[in-house]
Amino acid sequence: MSEERCDVLVVGGGPAGLVAARETCAADSGLEVLVLERDRAVGAPVRCGEGVGSKGVSEFLDPTGANWIARKITRVIFWAPDGTEVRVAEGDVGYILDRTRFEPALAADAGREGAEIRTGTEVVGIARDGDGWIARTRGPRGDGVVRARVIIGADGVESMIGRWAGLDTRVPSRDMESCAQYVVSGIEFDPDAIYLHFGDQIAPGGYAWVFPKGVGVANVGLGMVALKADGRPAREWLHAYLDRYFPTGTRTGYTVGGVIVHTTVKRTVTDGLILCGDAAHMINPLSGGGIVTGMKAGRLAGRTVASALADRDTSAARLQRYHNEWMALMGEDHERFYRIKEALNKFDDDFYNRLARTVNGIAPDKRTLGRVFAQALMQHPSLLPVAARYFV
Ligand SMILES: Cc1cc2nc3c(=O)[nH]c(=O)nc-3n(C[C@H](O)[C@H](O)[C@H](O)COP(=O)(O)OP(=O)(O)OC[C@H]3O[C@@H](n4cnc5c(N)ncnc54)[C@H](O)[C@@H]3O)c2cc1C
Structure with a gap:
């Protein structure tokens, strides 16, 4: 059985994990960062509609002439x-990605900053190991263990890292x-x-x-x-x-x-461990989009971990800064979006048909989302209580 050590173990080579690895290395090039991905390739197989907003994705990779864009x-x-x-x-709405190329582009960036990306290797369990963690792994090299000072759990919708670490990641x-x-x-x-x-x-x-x-x-x-x-x-x-x-x-x-389509889990951190992306339910609950939100969380996670390691304090209390910054950045918006989703779920098809006709009454060049909503409020007073509760 192989045994190795690193400063930061990132579990999962999706958008959240790859950005977390890149940002950790970028913040402190002296840190050893290892990403383990259980699939044989990052980005494949694709389990995604691949739609992203152009502004959000541009924060992480330059889309100019990029081969990871399938369609503007x-x-x-x-x-x-x-x-x-x-x-x-x-206008400039967004892109449909080719994720079989997008994640490799993120991985290449992380690699350039110094992270090691290892595919075909699964983490099958974690346990506390002094101030850090020990992860049991299974891959082409056989079974092994990795000792890490910090784990970033970016293991997606079926995340086990949070559960193994004692965080409540259940979904209604x-x-x-x-x-x-x-x-x-x-x-x-x-x-x-x-x-x-x-x-x-x-x-x-x-x-x-x-x-x-x-x-x-x-x-x-x-x-x-x-x-x-x-x-x-x-x-x-x-x-x-x-x-x-x-x-x-x-x-x-x-x-x-x-x-x-829920809100961020109540606790995303524990001693020496951070969850990000789908693993922490950081998906926009109205749209179901989680690529950009996962990358934003990965960026925060990487930076927080690097500074916590520099301060030699990886306690939950120190890592809580990540949770607080995430909630201010997007988590609180997601809580509002969630309440809107709940309210919209109460309307029937007839409501949406009427709303569509109302919106079509607005001139196309004036049809911004804000105006659409204002019109909807005027012509469909049943929306007013929703707006009063969630927007005011
Ligand atoms: C059908 C469908 C359509 C979607 N369409 C869109 C869309 O159009 N736009 C959008 O923004 N979002 C979409 N999403 C959501 C989006 O795919 C996710 O929110 C996004 O991929 C989350 O990124 P992540 O890095 O958190 O997790 P993931 O991308 O899921 O990455 C997690 C990685 O961890 C790996 N892993 C898991 N467990 C382990 C382990 N124990 N050891 C090692 N590796 C492990 C997995 O193999 C995976 O590669 C869609 C989802 C689905 C299912």
Whole structure:
């Protein structure tokens, strides 16, 4: 059995873990940082719609001419349950990534800063080891142990690191969305737009999406709350959706996965350990997007860990700064978004159909999200209590 040591062990080579590793090394190049990823490659297999906002992603990698962009997006189109189309944002909206190239680009940056990225190696358990941690690992080199002064748990939606460390990472079942997605070729849609499609007959408690990877090819998927789905799995809902809206498309790739549409876990740190990204439920609960939020959390985690190690204080009390900074940066917004999600869940398809028609009454060039909301309030007074509670 191999035995090795490092200063910081990052568990998980997704966006959160790779940015955490990069930022730790960038803050202190003397630290030994090891990233362990259980899949055989970072970024694959893809379990994601791959949509990101352009502003958010640009904080981490330069998109100019980047090979990790599959498509630039310049508009957002909502489809109401009855099919009414609403075009909202126009401009520099975002990108559809190619995550098989995006994560390698993040990994290359982390490697340049000095981190070691090791794929095909899983952490199968952790235990306290003096002031640090000992992690049991399993990989192509056989079983081993890694002793680390700090662990950053960035092990995604099925995180075990938090649980092993005694943090409460349970998710209420109503806040766990089941998702299914195909890459579909040979279909017609606006390749510069992302489409979001709502409705109880489409994706109860969630939405369906069409995210273009190119002309005629898109990630088409849906996420829904299993409790509201008549016992039918997401895959069945997606088949029905594709049969109805894209019957001629060729389904070339398939993925399923869970998205936690909850708020940040109450405790993200303990002695010598930090959780970030999906592992700490740092996903936007309204959109289900977790790539950029995970990277923002990874950046905070890396910087906090480097400064805690420099101060020789990795106690939970010291690492709590990370939690507080995250809550001020995004965590408190997520709590507001969560309450909005809860409120919107109470409306039926008829409400969304009426809202879509109201919004279409606004001139397209004036259709900012703020105006849409203001109009919605005026024409649908039933929204007022929601606004009063959550926006004022
Ligand atoms: C169908 C679907 C569609 C989505 N669409 C979007 C979207 O369009 N836009 C968006 O922003 N978000 C989307 N998301 C969410 C997004 O994928 C995640 O929020 C994001 O990947 C979180 O990053 P992360 O680094 O926290 O976790 P992950 O990307 O999940 O990375 C965690 C990594 O840890 C590894 N790992 C786990 N356990 C261990 C272990 N014990 N040892 C070693 N390695 C381990 C995993 O293999 C994984 O690579 C979608 C999710 C799903 C399921």
